[in-house]
Amino acid sequence: MRVGDTHYRTLWPREERSPVLQIIDQRQLPHHFVVADLRDISDTARAIRDMYVRGAGLIGATAAYGMYQAASAGMDLQEAGNLLTATRPTAMNLQWAVARMQAAATEGKDLYTEAMAIADEDADWCRRIGEHGAPLLEAIAARRSGPVNILTHCNAGWLAFVDHGSATAPIYRAHDAGIDVHVWVDETRPRNQGAQLTMWELMEHGVPCTLITDNAGGHLMQHGQVDICLVGSDRTTRAGDVGNKIGTYLKALAAGDNDVPFYAAMPSSTIDWSISDGVAGIPIEQRDNDEVLRARGLLDDDIVEPLLAPSGAKAANYAFDVTPSRLVTGIITERGISDAGEDGFAALFPERFEN
Amino acid sequence: MRVGDTHYRTLWPREERSPVLQIIDQRQLPHHFVVADLRDISDTARAIRDMYVRGAGLIGATAAYGMYQAASAGMDLQEAGNLLTATRPTAMNLQWAVARMQAAATEGKDLYTEAMAIADEDADWCRRIGEHGAPLLEAIAARRSGPVNILTHCNAGWLAFVDHGSATAPIYRAHDAGIDVHVWVDETRPRNQGAQLTMWELMEHGVPCTLITDNAGGHLMQHGQVDICLVGSDRTTRAGDVGNKIGTYLKALAAGDNDVPFYAAMPSSTIDWSISDGVAGIPIEQRDNDEVLRARGLLDDDIVEPLLAPSGAKAANYAFDVTPSRLVTGIITERGISDAGEDGFAALFPERFEN
Numbered sequence: 014m015r016v017g018d019t020h021y022r023t024l025w026p027r028e029e030r031s032p033v034l035q036i037i038d039q040r041q042l043p044h045h046f047v048v049a050d051l052r053d054i055s056d057t058a059r060a061i062r063d064m065y066v067r068g069a070g071l072i073g074a075t076a077a078y079g080m081y082q083a084a085s086a087g088m089d090l091q092e093a094g095n096l097l098t099a100t101r102p103t104a105m106n107l108q109w110a111v112a113r114m115q116a117a118a119t120e121g122k123d124l125y126t127e128a129m130a131i132a133d134e135d136a137d138w139c140r141r142i143g144e145h146g147a148p149l150l151e152a153i154a155a156r157r158s159g160p161v162n163i164l165t166h167c168n169a170g171w172l173a174f175v176d177h178g179s180a181t182a183p184i185y186r187a188h189d190a191g192i193d194v195h196v197w198v199d200e201t202r203p204r205n206q207g208a209q210l211t212m213w214e215l216m217e218h219g220v221p222c223t224l225i226t227d228n229a230g231g232h233l234m235q236h237g238q239v240d241i242c243l244v245g246s247d248r249t250t251r252a253g254d255v256g257n258k259i260g261t262y263l264k265a266l267a268a269g270d271n272d273v274p275f276y277a278a279m280p281s282s283t284i285d286w287s288i289s290d291g292v293a294g295i296p297i298e299q300r301d302n303d304e305v306l307r308a309r310g311l312l313d314d315d316i317v318e319p320l321l322a323p324s325g326a327k328a329a330n331y332a333f334d335v336t337p338s339r340l341v342t343g344i345i346t347e348r349g350i351s352d353a354g355e356d357g358f359a360a361l362f363p364e365r366f367e368n
Numbered sequence: 369m370r371v372g373d374t375h376y377r378t379l380w381p382r383e384e385r386s387p388v389l390q391i392i393d394q395r396q397l398p399h400h401f402v403v404a405d406l407r408d409i410s411d412t413a414r415a416i417r418d419m420y421v422r423g424a425g426l427i428g429a430t431a432a433y434g435m436y437q438a439a440s441a442g443m444d445l446q447e448a449g450n451l452l453t454a455t456r457p458t459a460m461n462l463q464w465a466v467a468r469m470q471a472a473a474t475e476g477k478d479l480y481t482e483a484m485a486i487a488d489e490d491a492d493w494c495r496r497i498g499e500h501g502a503p504l505l506e507a508i509a510a511r512r513s514g515p516v517n518i519l520t521h522c523n524a525g526w527l528a529f530v531d532h533g534s535a536t537a538p539i540y541r542a543h544d545a546g547i548d549v550h551v552w553v554d555e556t557r558p559r560n561q562g563a564q565l566t567m568w569e570l571m572e573h574g575v576p577c578t579l580i581t582d583n584a585g586g587h588l589m590q591h592g593q594v595d596i597c598l599v600g601s602d603r604t605t606r607a608g609d610v611g612n613k614i615g616t617y618l619k620a621l622a623a624g625d626n627d628v629p630f631y632a633a634m635p636s637s638t639i640d641w642s643i644s645d646g647v648a649g650i651p652i653e654q655r656d657n658d659e660v661l662r663a664r665g666l667l668d669d670d671i672v673e674p675l676l677a678p679s680g681a682k683a684a685n686y687a688f689d690v691t692p693s694r695l696v697t698g699i700i701t702e703r704g705i706s707d708a709g710e711d712g713f714a715a716l717f718p719e720r721f722e723n
Contacts, residue, residue: 043677043678043679044675044678197684200557200660200676200677201583202555202557202581202582202583203581205676208661208676208677208681209676209677209678212677212678212681213678216678216680216681222681222682223682223683223684224660224661224677224681224682224683224684225660225683225684225685225686226557226558226582226614226615226660226685227557227581227582227583227615228556228557228582228613228614228615228618228689229614229615229684229686229689230618231615231617231618231621231689232614232617232652232686232688232689232690233686235617235647235689235690236647258583259581259583259584259587260581260582260583260584260586262586262587262590262622263583263585263586263618263619263621263622264618266586266618266621266622266625267617267618267621270621292590292591297587305555305579305580305581306563306579307665308663308665308674308676309674309676310662310663310674310675310676311674311675312667312672312673312674312675316674317667317672317674318667319663319664319665319666319667319671319672319674320399320665320666320667321555321560321563321564321663321664321665322398322555322563322564322567322579323398323399323564323567323568323571324398325571326563326567326571326577326579327577327578327579328578328579328580329552329578329579329580329584330580330581331580331584331587331588333587334583334584334586334587334590335587335590
C-alpha cells in the first residue's frame with residue numbers, strides 16, 4: 014500500500030534468496046518510518062516477540078521466512094519451529110506458516126520459494142477479502158446519503174499482513190471505488206495499534222478517519238454513528254468464535270445491542286480447524302505488564318514511555334479476547350462471506366469438513 | 369481517607385469563612401501530591417473545567433463553595449451559577465449544588481454554612497452508601513473462598529467526592545471489616561482516572577488492586593474473574609439510566625452477557641429527577657481532542673503528554689456514555705439499594721414521585 018508516493022509491502026528479502034529479511038519496524042510508527050534487517054532466525058524471533066512486526070498474516074509470512082533463514086543456516090527445523098511458535102501463542106498464522114514450511118521441507122520443496130509463496134498468497138487472499146467485503150459497504154452507501162461509518166479495532170490493516178490488510182481491505186477497495194467511507198479507529202490500548210498503525214495507514218492512503226478511545230464505540234453505536242464493525246482475527250475456531258485483540262468482544266456486544274452488523278475478516282490461514290470453543294480453547298497471550306503501566310508516544314522527536322500509574326502499581330495484560338460466534342454477523346474470507354459457525358465454514362471450506 | 373498516615377478530604381476552606389478554597393490538584397496525581405488554592409469563583413470554575421477537581425460529589429461541593437466565593441465578592445448568583453454549570457455539562461451534582469446555593473441565598477441562609485453542609489452531607493451520604501453496599505461484598509465472600517473480585521471504571525472513589533467515594537465506599541468498608549477484596553481497575557482512557565486516581569487511593573488505603581486496560585474487562589468476566597461490577601455515576605435518570613464515564617456501558621454489556629451483577633453507586637444528588645430516557649436526555653460532554661491524541665504520565669520526574677497518534681490525526685472525545693437501566697442490577701444510594709427503575713426509586717425516594 015501507499016507510504017507517501019511509494020508502494021510498500023510489509024516485508025521483502027534484501028535481495029533474491031538473501032537470508033536477510035527486511036521489514037518496516039512498526040514500533041517506530043507513526044513517528045518514524047524505519048526499515049530493519051533481520052539477519053537470522055534469532056533476529057526474526059525477537060522481531061515477532063517484541064512486535065517489530067505483528068498482525069495475523071505478517072507474523073505468518075515473517076515466520077515462514079524465519080524457517081528459510083533457519084534452513085539456510087543448517088538449523089533443525091523442528092527446533093526452529095518451536096523457537097518461533099513460542100513467541101506469540103495466540104497467533105494462528107504463526108503455527109500455520111511454521112507447519113507449512115516444515116511440510117515443504119519434508120517434501121523436498123525449495124524453502125525460499127515456499128516462503129515467498131506464503132507472502133504472495135497472503136497479499137492475494139487479502140485482496141480477495143477486499144473484493145468480497147467491499148459490497149457490504151457499497152450496499153450501505155446505496156441506501157442513504159452521507160459517509161459509511163465503519164468502526165475498527167486494533168490494526169487489521171496492510172501493516173498486519175503483507176499487503177491490503179483483512180478488515181481494511183474492503184475499506185480500501187470501497188474508498189478507491191469512490192464510496193464515501195469514514196473509519197472510527199479504536200486506539201487499542203495497551204499498545205495503541207489503532208492510534209499508531211491504523212490511523213497512519215488510513216491517513217497515508219487518504220481514507221477519512223477519526224481516532225477514538227476504546228471506551229467510545231458503545232456510545233457511538235447507541236447514537237447511530239456506526240454502520241458496521243469490521244475487525245480482524247488472530248485465531249478463529251471452526252465454529253466461528255473469533256479470537257482478536259483484547260476489547261473486540263466488548264465492541265461485538267455493543268454492536269449486538271444496537272443492531273449494528275459485526276464482521277470479522279481473515280484469510281483461512283487464521284482459522285484453527287482443530288478447535289470449536291474459542292473461550293475455552295484459544296490460548297490467550299499475556300504480555301509484559303509494563304505495556305499497561307506505560308504508554309508510548311512522541312515527545313520532542315523522541316519516542317518515550319511515561320508511567321501512567323502510581324509507582325509500584327500491579328497490572329495485568331491479557332492481549333486477546335474471544336468473541337463468541339453468536340455475536341458475529343459474518344466472516345469475510347478469501348473465498349467469500351460465511352455465517353460465523355460450522356455450517357457457514359463448511360459451505361466455503363468443504364475440504365475441512367470431510368470424513 | 370488516608371494519604372500516608374494523614375486523613376484528608378478532597379477540599380476544605382483555608383480557614384473558617386475564608387473565600388479561599390483548598391483542594392488536592394488531581395491533575396498531579398499519582399505522581400505529585402499538591403494542594404492548590406482557589407481564590408475566587410474564576411479559579412474555581414477553571415479548576416472544575418480543567419479537572420483539578422472532578423467526580424460527581426466533588427464537583428458539586430466545589431461549585432457550592434464557588435457560589436459562596438461569588439456571594440462574598442458581591443457577584444450576582446444567577447451569573448455565578450451560569451458560569452459554573454457551563455464547565456461540565458453532564459455533571460448533575462454541579463447543577464444540583466448551584467441550585468441549592470441559589471435557593472439558600474433566596475431564603476436568606478448563610479452561604480458558608482450551606483456550602484459546608486453540602487460537603488458534609490456528601491461525605492455522610494457516601495459513608496452510608498458504604499454501609500448499604502458492603503453486604504453485597506460480604507455475601508460473595510461468605511459463599512466461597514478467595515478474594516471478592518470487583519471491577520470498577522474511572523474514579524468513583526473518595527477523590528471524586530468529599531470522602532469515602534461512591535463505588536469505593538462499600539469496598540473500603542468491606543476491606544476495613546476484614547473481607548478479602550481485590551479490585552480490577554480500568555485505566556479509563558483518555559484521562560486515565562482509573563490508573564492515576566483509583567489505583568493511587570486504593571494503594572494508599574492498602575486495598576489489593578490490579579490495573580487493566582479498558583479493553584480487558586470482558587475477557588475477565590468471560591473467565592469468571594469478576595464477581596461484581598461497581599461503578600459511579602455523573603447523572604442518573606429517574607428511570608435508572610446511568611450516565612457515567614465513557615466505556616461504562618461496554619462493561620455493563622459484558623456483565624449482562626456473563627451474569628455478573630452490575631451496580632451503580634451514587635448519592636441522590638446525582639439523580640436527575642427531571643428526565644427518564646438517559647440515552648436521549650443526558651447531555652454528553654465533549655472534551656478537547658488532545659486528551660485522546662495524547663496520554664499523560666511521568667517521565668524522569670516530569671509529567672509529560674506525548675503524542676500517541678500521527679501528527680495531524682483527527683480525534684473525537686465523548687466523555688460519558690449512558691448505561692440503560694435494563695443492564696443495571698441495582699443502584700446503591702444513601703438510603704439503600706434499589707432496583708434500577710422508577711419503581712425502585714419510588715420506594716426509596718417517595719417524595720420525588722408525588723405530584
